[in-house]
């Protein structure tokens with residue numbers, strides 16, 4: 001682990017450009033290491049738990065050592081690997097959009113399920129946006145604050161609109177990077193001042209984003225590791 005960085009971001013579930021040894025699958029998941037707390041967290045769980053755990057192990061991380069799992073929204077390609085994670089790690093803290101807390105508690109009775117309606121820091125420099133309501137689907141994002149007070153945003157599909165998460169994060173500091181699915185997002189002016197635009201997974205207008213921001217756009221591959 002690199003000690004000059006605040007966070008390590010490891011892409012553990014996606015179907016794009018897999019690095020050797022990684023198994024592709026439809027969905028999204030990011031393994032985060034927080035240098036402030038020395039904890040591992042998982043943002044989303046992809047669509048298949050066995051594939052997810054295989055890919056986590058490629059980073060020499062044991063699933064039982066992960067402290068938190070954050071589910072961005074209740075779609076199978078983001079929440080499908082959770083069952084398997086809980087079998088191995090029943091003590092993990094589970095954060096879901098608040099509208100789904102009751103249904104998750106019904107399904108996972110006795111497990112530690114949480115949901116927030118507003119921004120919440122769950123551990124040092126590690127925040128959850130709280131539930132953002134969309135037209136059909138509510139969703140939450142993760143905001144990581146580096147030692148330089150810059151924000152890293154992790155998004156699932158961004159069904160309520162990427163700008164909703166950017167507007168909240170802007171209040172906390174300069175946005176350095178955003179990584180995840182941008183679904184049908186086209187309001188590109190919101191991305192202008194972001195150095196690292198890691199649109200991936202379900203992003204429909206990927207080509208347009210890449211062509212508009214050729215220097216800022218980063219191609220995200222399964223097995224990638226980024227330090228911030």
Ligand SMILES: [Zn+2]
Nearest residue numbers: 077157181202
């Ligand atoms: Zn998705």
Ligand SMILES: [Zn+2]
Nearest residue numbers: 073075157159
């Ligand atoms: Zn989705």
